[in-house]
Amino acid sequence: MDTAQKSLSGRLREDRGFADMLNACGNGLILVDAQGRIELVNQVVLNLFEYDEANLVGQPIEVLVPDNVRPDHHRLREGYASAPESRPMGLGRDLLARAQSGRLFPVEIGLNVLRDNGEVKVLATVFDISRRKQAEDALRQAVLDYQRSNAELKQFAYAASHDLQEPLRSVSGFTELLAMEYAGQLSTEADEYLQFIQQAAHRMSDLINGLLAYSRIETHGQEARVLNCDQVVRGVLGNLHALIEESDAQVHLDTLPEVRADEVQLIQLFQNLIGNALKYRHPERVPELHIRARRDGAHWQFSVQDNGLGIDPRYHETIFVIFQRLHPQNDIPGTGIGLSICRKIVDRHGGRIWLESVPGEGSTFFFTLPDPPSHARTRVT
Ligand code: ADP
Numbered sequence: 001m002d003t004a005q006k007s008l009s010g011r012l013r014e015d016r017g018f019a020d021m022l023n024a025c026g027n028g029l030i031l032v033d034a035q036g037r038i039e040l041v042n043q044v045v046l047n048l049f050e051y052d053e054a055n056l057v058g059q060p061i062e063v064l065v066p067d068n069v070r071p072d073h074h075r076l077r078e079g080y081a082s083a084p085e086s087r088p089m090g091l092g093r094d095l096l097a098r099a100q101s102g103r104l105f106p107v108e109i110g111l112n113v114l115r116d117n118g119e120v121k122v123l124a125t126v127f128d129i130s131r132r133k134q135a136e137d138a139l140r141q142a143v144l145d146y147q148r149s150n151a152e153l154k155q156f157a158y159a160a161s162h163d164l165q166e167p168l169r170s171v172s173g174f175t176e177l178l179a180m181e182y183a184g185q186l187s188t189e190a191d192e193y194l195q196f197i198q199q200a201a202h203r204m205s206d207l208i209n210g211l212l213a214y215s216r217i218e219t220h221g222q223e224a225r226v227l228n229c230d231q232v233v234r235g236v237l238g239n240l241h242a243l244i245e246e247s248d249a250q251v252h253l254d255t256l257p258e259v260r261a262d263e264v265q266l267i268q269l270f271q272n273l274i275g276n277a278l279k280y281r282h283p284e285r286v287p288e289l290h291i292r293a294r295r296d297g298a299h300w301q302f303s304v305q306d307n308g309l310g311i312d313p314r315y316h317e318t319i320f321v322i323f324q325r326l327h328p329q330n331d332i333p334g335t336g337i338g339l340s341i342c343r344k345i346v347d348r349h350g351g352r353i354w355l356e357s358v359p360g361e362g363s364t365f366f367f368t369l370p371d372p373p374s375h376a377r378t379r380v381t
């Protein structure tokens with residue numbers, strides 16, 4: 001057979017220099033004949049699709065496409081063959097390729113028309129874009145997270161500081177004036193109503209301040225620094241001194257480690273959890289608290305255990321949502337913000353928070369802080 005009649009792949013195979021050049025190419029190259037059979041591939045394709053040359057050459061090109069695309073691929077290929085032109089494949093769509101093991105990976109494919117002894121063939125260039133896709137996905141996610149938390153924060157801070165606080169001040173101020181100026185001139189009923197308004201205004205003010213404290217976790221965070229948790233918790237126990245005395249609580253404190261954290265927020269975190277352990281105590285038991293820490297891989301895991309009221313497992317997620325409370329305000333006062341602040345603080349430090357509890361027996365709140373911590377996440381953004 002003379003050179004002109006030999007197929008392109010035949011000629012290329014004979015020419016060692018040409019074969020070396022194809023293999024040196026960074027992209028995958030696949031030569032497909034008019035019937036859709038693979039005629040030639042370079043080494044990149046074999047590596048990418050996890051094949052030996054002998055298993056791939058001669059196979060229909062469909063072996064390299066995902067199972068769900070396979071039935072249609074035939075039609076697409078025929079459509080292309082009726083009007084062949086060199087162009088990228090699947091413009092505007094994400095293309096996936098299938099390795100022999102079934103692993104799918106994202107690719108960019110260029111289609112190039114070759115006329116070989118009168119037969120129209122396609123030389124496809126394949127470029128594995130897994131890394132680029134991963135980077136794009138991570139970036140897209142980071143931007144979304146950033147936009148969401150930013151919008152949330154702005155809305156909270158704005159609503160709390162302007163829209164809500166101002167009119168509330170007027171309500172409180174004028175109710176107080178009314179109560180003072182008209183003392184003894186109104187009916188007992190009217191005096192009582194004024195008292196209710198004042199109480200409600202106080203409660204609303206507490207909620208607004210809580211909301212502000214919540215939004216400030218992100219906006220007013222400090223740089224993380226090395227902190228001795230023993231000292232932090234002893235400080236917190238000092239702040240809660242009155243509550244501990246009044247309830248006769250016994251607090252058992254393990255030796256706690258050093259962590260890198262925002263000091264104000266670490267205090268807030270322990271104070272909310274220990275405060276709750278004292279607040280939600282069982283009416284028939286002296287409160288007993290255990291504060292512990294243990295290593296958990298690259299994290300420190302802290303726990304605050306109580307023998308209090310306990311929490312039904314149905315509410316183990318909802319109690320971390322802002323304003324969610326399980327106890328009526330008249331029984332045990334609160335705003336329902338403490339645990340949402342705890343979650344935000346732990347999130348911001350790259351840890352997580354959860355609890356285990358038996359209703360009627362007690363609860364243990366756990367949280368982790370990275371060690372070594374992720375410095376970037378504790379930076380104010
Ligand atoms: P608050 O204490 O102001 O209501 P939190 O966000 O700190 O707000 O707590 C949310 C709810 O979770 C509380 O209202 C309470 O019902 C429940 N809770 C929190 N800590 C405990 C605990 N240690 N034991 C029992 N219930 C708790």
